[in-house]
Amino acid sequence: MNHLKTWVQAARLRTLPLSISGILAGTAIAIGLGYADNLLFALMLATTVAYQVTSNFANDYGDGIKGTDNEQRIGPQRALQSGALTPASLKRGIRITAVISGILTLVTLWRAFGLASLGYFALFFLLGMLAIWASIRYTVGVNAYGYRGLGDVFVFLFFGLLSVQGSLFLYTNTLILQGWLPAIAIGALSAGVLNLNNLRDSESDRSSGKNTLVVQIGYANGVRYHLLLCALAFACMLVFVLLQQSPVIYGICLLPFVAVAVHLRTVLRAKDPASLDPELKKLALSTFFMALLLYLVSNYFL
Numbered sequence: 001m002n003h004l005k006t007w008v009q010a011a012r013l014r015t016l017p018l019s020i021s022g023i024l025a026g027t028a029i030a031i032g033l034g035y036a037d038n039l040l041f042a043l044m045l046a047t048t049v050a051y052q053v054t055s056n057f058a059n060d061y062g063d064g065i066k067g068t069d070n071e072q073r074i075g076p077q078r079a080l081q082s083g084a085l086t087p088a089s090l091k092r093g094i095r096i097t098a099v100i101s102g103i104l105t106l107v108t109l110w111r112a113f114g115l116a117s118l119g120y121f122a123l124f125f126l127l128g129m130l131a132i133w134a135s136i137r138y139t140v141g142v143n144a145y146g147y148r149g150l151g152d153v154f155v156f157l158f159f160g161l162l163s164v165q166g167s168l169f170l171y172t173n174t175l176i177l178q179g180w181l182p183a184i185a186i187g188a189l190s191a192g193v194l195n196l197n198n199l200r201d202s203e204s205d206r207s208s209g210k211n212t213l214v215v216q217i218g219y220a221n222g223v224r225y226h227l228l229l230c231a232l233a234f235a236c237m238l239v240f241v242l243l244q245q246s247p248v249i250y251g252i253c254l255l256p257f258v259a260v261a262v263h264l265r266t267v268l269r270a271k272d273p274a275s276l277d278p279e280l281k282k283l284a285l286s287t288f289f290m291a292l293l294l295y296l297v298s299n300y301f302l
Helices: 002-011 013-019 021-032 038-066 087-113 118-137 151-172 177-200 202-208 213-217 219-242 247-254 256-269 273-300
Strands: none
Touching: 002 038, 002 087, 013 021, 013 038, 013 273, 021 038, 021 151, 021 177, 021 273, 038 087, 038 118, 038 151, 087 118, 087 151, 118 151, 151 177, 177 202, 177 213, 177 219, 177 256, 177 273, 202 213, 213 219, 219 247, 219 256, 219 273, 247 256, 247 273, 256 273
16 A cells, blocks of 8 residues: 555655646637547546656656755655665556556547548647656756756647647647637746656756756846746737627636735745745746636536
């Protein structure tokens, strides 16, 4: 039982709401356009969760063997750092969840395209394999891109643009122009969550050689960058709401930005990077509730 608890903790379930935000938003837009497929929706959610768990195992392993997870790190101890899991067992966990992710990708694409659109099937399968690769290579390997300040780019692409527009395409088989605004918003907020993590750990990352974007541009510029990401997200969602036929109803989706504004005040006033740790959950949940409200509006209020 304790072993199972250890794996559940290593999976970091608190990160899952953020990972499914793009699927919720893409599905919401599809429903608004008259497309609905509950089985496809469930498969996309399961696939995204599998990708995220693979990423969490890989991050635990990569940061652990590189020594980035050490006594200077502010966040909660990870499985390898604490000794709860060995490197070998974590590697097996990564392989197993990567295989599960691949299988779920195939099943999801079969539901979306079948044999009628083999070109789309092949394209999205390649994107799925790229997502699995990106999940692992963020911290694993000599050239891990998270150690070169590229994590923000990949998070913006995979959590935002590909998650929203990709899931929307699986329903509609076409790119939807209005999908870009929520895609950019969720991508920006997701990058903001990563940036918060990097602000919190900037000193330990610098000392261990993890050259995140914050390490490269400095803490003060990292805070300015954070403000820019949140402002971009709000601007995109505001324009999206105003473009809808029922902007007052869709305006509900802007409510989480009240929490984001309070969060930004805390970030600006923070004197100690350790005080930013609770803010990760607040920004991640604000992103999730924004996407959830969009989904609920499309399902029940229109």
